[in-house]
Amino acid sequence: MGRSSLKILVVDDEIEIARSTSDYLSRVGFEPIPTYTAEEAFIEFQNHKPSVCILDIHLPGMSGIDLLKNIMKEEVDTQIIMLTGYGSMENVTEALRAGACDFLQKPINFEILLHSVNKCFDKVDLLRMKEEYKNNLEKEVADKTHQIRAGLYATIRTLGRITRFRDPYTQGHEERVVNLSKAIATKMDYTLEKLQGMEIAAVLHDVGKIAIPAQILVKPSKPTKKERALLEEHVTYSFKIIKDIPFIDIIGMDIAEIVYQHHERIDGKGYPRGLEEEDILDEAKILAVADMVESMSSHRPYRAAIPMNRVLDVIKDQRGVELDVDCVDACLKVLEENDFDIEKIV
Ligand SMILES: [Fe+2]
Numbered sequence: 001m002g003r004s005s006l007k008i009l010v011v012d013d014e015i016e017i018a019r020s021t022s023d024y025l026s027r028v029g030f031e032p033i034p035t036y037t038a039e040e041a042f043i044e045f046q047n048h049k050p051s052v053c054i055l056d057i058h059l060p061g062m063s064g065i066d067l068l069k070n071i072m073k074e075e076v077d078t079q080i081i082m083l084t085g086y087g088s089m090e091n092v093t094e095a096l097r098a099g100a101c102d103f104l105q106k107p108i109n110f111e112i113l114l115h116s117v118n119k120c121f122d123k124v125d126l127l128r129m130k131e132e133y134k135n136n137l138e139k140e141v142a143d144k145t146h147q148i149r150a151g152l153y154a155t156i157r158t159l160g161r162i163t164r165f166r167d168p169y170t171q172g173h174e175e176r177v178v179n180l181s182k183a184i185a186t187k188m189d190y191t192l193e194k195l196q197g198m199e200i201a202a203v204l205h206d207v208g209k210i211a212i213p214a215q216i217l218v219k220p221s222k223p224t225k226k227e228r229a230l231l232e233e234h235v236t237y238s239f240k241i242i243k244d245i246p247f248i249d250i251i252g253m254d255i256a257e258i259v260y261q262h263h264e265r266i267d268g269k270g271y272p273r274g275l276e277e278e279d280i281l282d283e284a285k286i287l288a289v290a291d292m293v294e295s296m297s298s299h300r301p302y303r304a305a306i307p308m309n310r311v312l313d314v315i316k317d318q319r320g321v322e323l324d325v326d327c328v329d330a331c332l333k334v335l336e337e338n339d340f341d342i343e344k345i346v
Contacts, residue, residue, distance in 0.1 A: 006121075009041055
């Protein structure tokens, strides 16, 4: 990997030292920027952003240590070599602690200086390589996550489609529940990420019906007690299917648990576990309202669609009984805004 810049900032108030050091660095292939005060050096640093700086500790005005600190504030990876007078070790510890990578004593031995400068550039290259590696890795992780998400959504869509094939009477049901759930969640100020999770839960909420005998799903009369018990098992099947979907956890929400709870009721009379209000997830409460509204207002093998005014009466009656108050209120607002026509909610 090539070095991006061979610029080296040199600052020494002894003009002769700044010049001779710069001449030497030029001769060995670097691009020195000689300066004579810390103030001037800092301006040049901001203009050229050199990777390596050679700073005299004792400077008039702003000291070399303060200049070092200011440079580190701007670019923490800058490699700084401090110059100190012969026999004077004062401030060296402070400089090293503030981020200097080396210090040399005057008079400068150019061979030692070259060794130190090369070491600094090696470190700069290493830091650059590390940064590039990190960026590449982050990009790779982002690409892979994107691929996994795309695969996950394809799996979810396919599972949703399978449910529709199995249960033609609920054709469109899933889509309307998805739209209504999302609209209620939006009304309740869900974030975009949570809306995405809500959508997935709604798409998959009845996926477990694939395990229910088709003759029960399409039976033109009201299910018997035994058949109802079988039908109710669809939530358990949904849970088992969803929890085994690879990478489902990257959604950041417990989709399987939300779906498992979509027939729970806040009065504890739902199924499969008869959970109480505080134990039911908010997304499951939304799904319960959307599912109930949609189911009642659409045709079933054993009954005709219930008119919307009666559906509204039922959910108002169940507000705070079976259904969560906030979810019902949000649902009523959504329906009102869409002329009480579920098909209009998109
Ligand atoms: Fe269901």
